Amino acid sequence: MEIPKPSKSHTKCVVIQNGSHSTIAGFSNVSQPQCVIPSSYICKKNKITNDQEYIFETFKILDECEENLQNNLNDSIEKNVYTLYDNNGLPYNWEGIAKQWEYIYKEQLKCDMTEYPLLALMPVIGKDKKELEKQIKEEYYKLAFEKFRIPILYLIPSPLAIAFSLGKKSALVVDIGAKTCQVTPILDGTIIKDAVMKSKFAGDFLDYQIMKKLNLIETSTDANNKIDSLKIWLQSNTTILDFKRQFVQVTDRKLQEYQRYYEDMNTNMMLGGTNDTNSGLNQEKYFLYRDPVTKNRKTIALKLKECYALGELLFDPLPGLNGTNELDNNNNNNSNHNNTKKDIEGLGILMAKSIKKASVVNTSTMGISGNDKDGVHLSNSNSNNNNSSVASATIVKNNISTLLDNVIITGCTSLLQGVEQRIINEISIAFPQYKITTYANNMLNDRRFQSWNGGVNMCNLPSWNLGEWITRDEYFASKETE
Amino acid sequence: MVHHRLDNILIIYPRSQTTLVQFGLHNDTFYVPELEIPTIIYKSTNDKGESIYYPTEGPNRLPICPIENGMIINLEAFQEFLKYIYISLLKQKHDENADSFEYSFTNIPLLLLNNHKWSQFQMESITNFVFEKLKLNGLMLLPISLGASYSMVSLQNCCIIDIGLNHTDIVPIVDYTTINHLSNTLNYGGSYINTILQKLLPELNDQQIEDLKKSPIFEVLTEDEKNDSAFDFNNPITTSTKNKDDDDADFDVASIINSGKDTREILAEREKKNQKKSLPNSQLEFNTFKDNNGNQIKIGKQRFQGCDELIQKISTRVGHTINQLEDLSKQRAIWENIVIVGNTSLITGFKEALLNQLVIDHLVVEPADEKRQREKENFEKILASQNESNTSTSSTITNKKNNTKAYGAPFLPSLEYVHGPSVIKLAKYPEYFPEWKKHGYGDIVFLGGQIVAKQIFTHSKDTFYTTKHKYERHGPSAIWNVEF
Numbered sequence: 001m002e003i004p005k006p007s008k009s010h011t012k013c014v015v016i017q018n019g020s021h022s023t024i025a026g027f028s029n030v031s032q033p034q035c036v037i038p039s040s041y042i043c044k045k046n047k048i049t050n051d052q053e054y055i056f057e058t059f060k061i062l063d064e065c066e067e068n069l070q071n072n073l074n075d076s077i078e079k080n081v082y083t084l085y086d087n088n089g090l091p092y093n094w095e096g097i098a099k100q101w102e103y104i105y106k107e108q109l110k111c112d113m114t115e116y117p118l119l120a121l122m123p124v125i126g127k128d129k130k131e132l133e134k135q136i137k138e139e140y141y142k143l144a145f146e147k148f149r150i151p152i153l154y155l156i157p158s159p160l161a162i163a164f165s166l167g168k169k170s171a172l173v174v175d176i177g178a179k180t181c182q183v184t185p186i187l188d189g190t191i192i193k194d195a196v197m198k199s200k201f202a203g204d205f206l207d208y209q210i211m212k213k214l215n216l217i218e219t220s221t222d223a224n225n226k227i228d229s230l231k232i233w234l235q236s237n238t239t240i241l242d243f244k245r246q247f248v249q250v251t252d253r254k255l256q257e258y259q260r261y262y263e264d265m266n267t268n269m270m271l272g273g274t275n276d277t278n279s280g281l282n283q284e285k286y287f288l289y290r291d292p293v294t295k296n297r298k299t300i301a302l303k304l305k306e307c308y309a310l311g312e313l314l315f316d317p318l319p320g321l322n323g324t325n326e327l328d329n330n331n332n333n334n335s336n337h338n339n340t341k342k343d344i345e346g347l348g349i350l351m352a353k354s355i356k357k358a359s360v361v362n363t364s365t366m367g368i369s370g371n372d373k374d375g376v377h378l379s380n381s382n383s384n385n386n387n388s389s390v391a392s393a394t395i396v397k398n399n400i401s402t403l404l405d406n407v408i409i410t411g412c413t414s415l416l417q418g419v420e421q422r423i424i425n426e427i428s429i430a431f432p433q434y435k436i437t438t439y440a441n442n443m444l445n446d447r448r449f450q451s452w453n454g455g456v457n458m459c460n461l462p463s464w465n466l467g468e469w470i471t472r473d474e475y476f477a478s479k480e481t482e
Numbered sequence: 483m484v485h486h487r488l489d490n491i492l493i494i495y496p497r498s499q500t501t502l503v504q505f506g507l508h509n510d511t512f513y514v515p516e517l518e519i520p521t522i523i524y525k526s527t528n529d530k531g532e533s534i535y536y537p538t539e540g541p542n543r544l545p546i547c548p549i550e551n552g553m554i555i556n557l558e559a560f561q562e563f564l565k566y567i568y569i570s571l572l573k574q575k576h577d578e579n580a581d582s583f584e585y586s587f588t589n590i591p592l593l594l595l596n597n598h599k600w601s602q603f604q605m606e607s608i609t610n611f612v613f614e615k616l617k618l619n620g621l622m623l624l625p626i627s628l629g630a631s632y633s634m635v636s637l638q639n640c641c642i643i644d645i646g647l648n649h650t651d652i653v654p655i656v657d658y659t660t661i662n663h664l665s666n667t668l669n670y671g672g673s674y675i676n677t678i679l680q681k682l683l684p685e686l687n688d689q690q691i692e693d694l695k696k697s698p699i700f701e702v703l704t705e706d707e708k709n710d711s712a713f714d715f716n717n718p719i720t721t722s723t724k725n726k727d728d729d730d731a732d733f734d735v736a737s738i739i740n741s742g743k744d745t746r747e748i749l750a751e752r753e754k755k756n757q758k759k760s761l762p763n764s765q766l767e768f769n770t771f772k773d774n775n776g777n778q779i780k781i782g783k784q785r786f787q788g789c790d791e792l793i794q795k796i797s798t799r800v801g802h803t804i805n806q807l808e809d810l811s812k813q814r815a816i817w818e819n820i821v822i823v824g825n826t827s828l829i830t831g832f833k834e835a836l837l838n839q840l841v842i843d844h845l846v847v848e849p850a851d852e853k854r855q856r857e858k859e860n861f862e863k864i865l866a867s868q869n870e871s872n873t874s875t876s877s878t879i880t881n882k883k884n885n886t887k888a889y890g891a892p893f894l895p896s897l898e899y900v901h902g903p904s905v906i907k908l909a910k911y912p913e914y915f916p917e918w919k920k921h922g923y924g925d926i927v928f929l930g931g932q933i934v935a936k937q938i939f940t941h942s943k944d945t946f947y948t949t950k951h952k953y954e955r956h957g958p959s960a961i962w963n964v965e966f
Binding site for chain 2: 012026032033036062063110111238241246247286287297298415444445
């Protein structure tokens with residue numbers, strides 16, 4: 001198009017957040033993202049001509065899924081859903097990401113890739129996977145500079161962007177996403193990588209549990225596994241999504257305690273001892289299940305305690321793993337299991353561990369000696385940590401209190417009812433002597449876009465000194481020196 | 483501080499087929515736009531290889547439609563198109579009164595309605611063009627969706643369904659703001675009805691199909707009307723082509739068209755008879771319309787068909803769109819304010835049928851069979867308890883309870899679901915714009931443009947649109963600093 005171009009000063013950037021569930025993209029000069037698409041796509045392959053078509057748009061994917069399930073299949077066309085992120089919430093399908101970015105630029109932003117700087121939000125990778133982190137960064141650089149010739153790129157870990165955009169140097173970012181639940185402590189603008197804690201018990205895990213609960217999982221191993229990937233995608237983005245928003249609830253304390261409390265109350269109230277079937281935790285909630293395939297409708301009645309039991313899985317995933325989702329079955333053996341199986345950690349343990357680790361790590365890495373006069377002076381109060389010196393104990397305390405004063409709750413799955421209160425309670429049980437302040441955006445849509453908004457804010461800072469913006473020339477220069 | 487006069491305001495609503503234009507608003511009421519011009523421009527290339535654009539056809543001129551499905555596909559041509567609109571309006575005013583530019587038309591602001599698919603680059607380029615080439619002093623780009631919502635007295639939360647010729651735009655609005663990432667386009671529009679009709683009535687040509695669609699006898703029937711009508715709509719076989727041949731055996735439209743005058747007279751007589759009966763269209767077996775050439779064509783039940791597929795597709799997509807919103811209270815608010823615009827919505831019964839489909843597809847109510855089952859169970863329970871209380875002499879507290887229930891109405895309240903819309907309805911169309919009421923609400927987006935233009939351009943502050951001053955300071959990106 002040969003018309004006078006708008007001024008090309010780099011005041012406008014493209015911001016892309018590849019999340020494990022959805023990818024959010026837009027320009028930094030408007031407050032709303034231009035597009036939100038799934039971090040998965042459909043590849044339609046014509047078996048005869050070998051032509052491939054990629055579908056990224058949310059609504060088109062939904063249409064494809066429905067069409068696939070309603071009509072008789074066209075045998076010559078093979079359809080599959082592919083994901084971009086692995087089960088650890090890390091990007092792995094680089095070919096797919098390249099295709100997706102191409103789509104975003106061409107169809108959604110409708111701009112030239114070489115024209116605007118790009119800020120990409122990336123996941124945090126723990127310290128034990130340094131090699132992996134390097135690899136992932138390298139892939140991003142290759143994609144941006146070599147394939148798409150983007151002029152300037154800035155990769156920022158999303159928890160950092162979220163903390164900065166709230167004006168915080170230090171924070172504990174609790175991100176409950178689709179594939180992973182991650183706790184990231186940030187102190188003085190630095191992510192404490194040693195203390196980053198991650199579990200797989202997040203949104204997708206809940207989806208699976210809900211499907212089990214609603215008996216949607218088909219045990220029959222169909223020869224056509226391919227059809228199922230579309231069906232599962234459709235279900236988790238329609239029915240399950242509906243269900244999750246409305247029915248999965250989290251109690252403010254451990255469900256067992258909650259239940260006991262209710263039972264006590266009930267026995268006190270009902271002098272005769274008869275159980276009222278429709279009050280308290282036994283209260284029934286109705287869900288109209290609409291089958292995305294057959295369009296049949298069915299009312300599903302769930303008791304309140306069942307709703308809570310599903311939400312409880314975030315904090316205590318074990319019942320879900322054992323396949324016994326029923327409360328009554330695991331009343332006795334729950335607490336024991338958590339201690340024996342170390343890799344099955346609910347969000348509460350995850351947070352406590354992260355906070356403890358972050359506070360200790362920092363004293364050693366920051367190199368503050370125990371002789372520090374100020375430190376001694378400040379640490380008059382009793383310290384819990386006997387092993388470290390008095391001064392570092394103070395720092396530990398300060399670190400913990402800084403983190404707990406800045407707990408940021410984010411991620412799609414954190415939108416479940418009651419999550420915030422439960423997180424506060426879980427932390428206060430582990431750290432009773434500290435003040436806790438949480439930050440959870442009440443505008444639900446905003447919380448979903450929090451990382452992306454963080455990225456936008458990073459672009460709109462008066463100077464870009466804060467971030468590591470790398471230009472294409474710098475990248476190629478550094479490659480040559482290698 | 484610039485104050486704009488009402489009769490200086492220029493409003494342009496470009497669409498894929500035609501563009502609506504109005505120059506000057508009136509004080510008392512909002513009139514239907516004066517001009518509806520085809521969105522087309524002709525291009526030729528001179529010896530130097532430069533493109534020259536013309537508003538009219540001519541030798542070696544290539545017709546260009548700059549907008550397709552709402553998208554600008556040729557930005558340069560579109561800008562030239564805007565220029566021609568502007569210049570010809572100025573010329574017209576100049577011809578009317580050569581001096582008018584000395585005093586009345588000194589300061590013309592433009593309100594341009596834009597589709598959600600226009601890119602940032604395109605909108606910045608248009609801004610650049612409007613200020614640099616057209617030398618206008620004020621510009622506002624108003625999304626079509628907001629035009630629609632403002633025409634309905636500024637709805638806070640709603641979903642705009644804008645049915646075009648080959649596409650349907652679905653745009654949710656939350657808190658007076660269009661949700662960009664959920665704005666989407668379905669690649670089916672009014673022309674899909676033509677496609678279906680063409681299959682049902684292969685003997686008619688494209689123009690006749692179009693005429694039929696626009697004629698008053700073309701309707702979408704409600705369930706009640708369907709039941710009252712002479713046709714069996716519930717039997718799927720009758721809609722298939724096989725059975726249609728039987729219909730044609732009774733009455734071959736093509737033969738009548740070809741047979742000439744006599745048949746037409748018969749038709750006219752028949753129609754007169756029908757009119758005497760003064761039955762509504764829906765209860766007539768046949769009805770006639772006049773095509774472009776004045777031929778009368780008689781149509782059977784096909785005049786009530788052709789819209790179902792489009793309605794089904796739109797309904798499904800609207801459901802997906804609204805379901806993507808995270809906030810359920812907003813979802814509910816949107817379901818209560820569905821806005822259907824575009825000229826396809828003028829088909830009698832179309833809006834109602836679409837609403838009906840939305841209700842069928844998305845309203846969360848207890849399925850009828852489940853309710854019946856529940857009522858049955860309840861009734862049996864009551865009977866059982868009655869028997870019990872009759873036989874046993876010791877009446878406990880619980881039995882008493884059941885007794886009162888049994889004597890009460892055997893009515894069961896519907897289950898209350900915690901999720902989903904419990905009400906789906908159309909937003910109310912404005913009644914107090916008499917000119918628009920007469921015209922119909924297909925182009926109602928333009929009315930929204932008028933309302934907004936009147937408010938922002940005559941407002942004492944210039945915060946809501948891009949002024950020349952702002953443009954000079956920030957360049958084309960100034961449009962992003964204007965929040966409306």
